[in-house]
Amino acid sequence: MKFDLVVIGGGAAGFFGAIQAAERKPGLKVLILEKTTKLLTKVKVSGGGRCNVTHNNFNPFELARHYPRGEKALKNLFKSFQAEDTVRWFESKGVALKAEEDGRMFPITDDSQTIIDCLMEQAHSRKIRLELGAPVSAVKKHDNIFVVETSQGVFEADKVLIAAGGNAQAQAYQWIADTGHTIIKPIPSLFTFNESEKKFKDLMGISVPRAEVKIAGTKFVQEGPLLITHWGLSGPAVIKLSAWAAEYLNGIQYTFQALVSWIGPMKEMEFMEGLQEHKKQRGKQKVTTNPLFGLPQRLWQKLCELSEIEETKIWAEVPQKNMNKLMENMIRCPFQIKGKTTFKEEFVTCGGVDLKEVDLETLQSKLVPGLFFAGEVLHIDGETGGFNFQAAWTTAYVAARTIAS
CATH class of the missing domain: 3.50.50.60 (FAD/NAD(P)-binding domain)
Incomplete structure (x- = not known):
């Protein structure tokens, strides 16, 4: 025909x-x-x-x-x-x-x-x-x-x-x-990241409106909403990152470290100055029950736990080493990624x-x-x-x- x-x-x-x-x-x-x-x-x-x-x-x-x-x-x-x-x-x-x-x-x-x-x-x-x-x-x-x-x-x-x-x-x-x-x-292209350690699995369903996600050791970085899932990380920030880094990630067989800033792009000094100021102004406040930066309560508690800040501690009692750990977990939270999942x-x-x-x-x-x-x-x-x-x-x-x- x-x-x-x-x-x-x-x-x-x-x-x-x-x-x-x-x-x-x-x-x-x-x-x-x-x-x-x-x-x-x-x-x-x-x-x-x-x-x-x-x-x-x-x-x-x-x-x-x-x-x-x-x-x-x-x-x-x-x-x-x-x-x-x-x-x-x-x-x-x-x-x-x-x-x-x-x-x-x-x-x-x-x-x-x-x-x-x-x-x-x-x-x-x-x-x-x-x-x-x-x-x-x-x-x-x-x-x-x-x-x-x-x-x-x-x-x-x-x-x-x-x-x-x-x-x-x-x-x-x-x-x-x-x-x-x-x-x-x-x-x-367009996929989510599977985390091998599943350390945030109990927080599945929690999201933040403006995170920054980086692939460690590269220039690949994106910001936007981030969602914690039972398999790892999803949301627009991750999906966008997967598109821009598609060829690189395929080359390393989807095994890499992702670094998450839960509060978007922020420099160490700026973050630490804000934290010290908060410690000075709100010294008697309990740390774990008063989330900063509008973070969800359960996510904040998890970050405090990873930073070894005890539940009973008030800001005035937090040692500098734990403040440093909190900073790392807030702006460079590491996730060991192994594999991907197709986005819907x-x-x-x-x-x-x-x-x-x-x-x-x-x-x-x-x-x-x-x-x-x-x-x-x-x-x-x-x-x-x-x-x-x-x-x-x-x-x-x-x-x-x-x-x-």
Whole structure:
């Protein structure tokens, strides 16, 4: 069967690319091939089932800073289609989005099905054909016509858009590598840290609003909310750090020391001066029952316990060595990390098609004319917070614009 465009991948990038191409060129004969029996699965589970569509940052250069891989490429691509354009597009289809305090944007229904229904409706109205359970085994080009081989048969196309998403196994990209493209080894991004000693396990569920998390001996550091879990550390500070340090952590097999400041970035001297002042002003106050810096009571007690400050002690009685220990536990609390856990269902990979082999003005292959790429299959990935979906919408839009023209 012959199509103007075959899109490989029934996720966010695949659907958006297919819809945009058909929207720009009415009558375009488009087919979406999906290897599984379900469409838009990541859209369904994202944001706890609410779908974190994009991020509330309408400055292309600032937006691009949230991508550990692909920042330079996206700075340029966001000039064509950025978060503000995403919001407008969905609103034009009757789906209003709202921004939350942390910048994440969701449909006002708080239901990912709203986004799925919108994309499905747009695909249906433009007569885009869907083929499920059709994993692609090869994409070949003969006399300017693409031949796409699948388990469901062979399809021909003038142009092909590969939007196959992320995959932890390099082998899953072999059919792309067979087109001559270099695949940068896919490795996990966006994960939480497993602590081997589990010394904070009894505090699971406790969070602090502004922590700083560092990987000891490196320049990798992030700040933000931090959550103690039964397996270790989670929350935005950790998830962001995992994205920026993804390649480094993979190289050391996720075995390292994390240093946590429970009160955000603070210098030793500044902290100790504050502590001494408190000791002078509140000398008769009991230490363990009067948390400083707004820390949760149970976390404060744990830090005092680790600093060997007895429950009965008042501030005036705390020796300097224990004050020093408290400072260490407050601004450089050590966690021995061994392993990682995928952050909810939001599995993201860093790695994929090497950007050097793609024209970043058009998203067309430099090696195979008529072959395009969009979404996570590219060596582009962002922090958590709607950034990965925005990269999918943007790359799909730019590829579709070229395909339609």
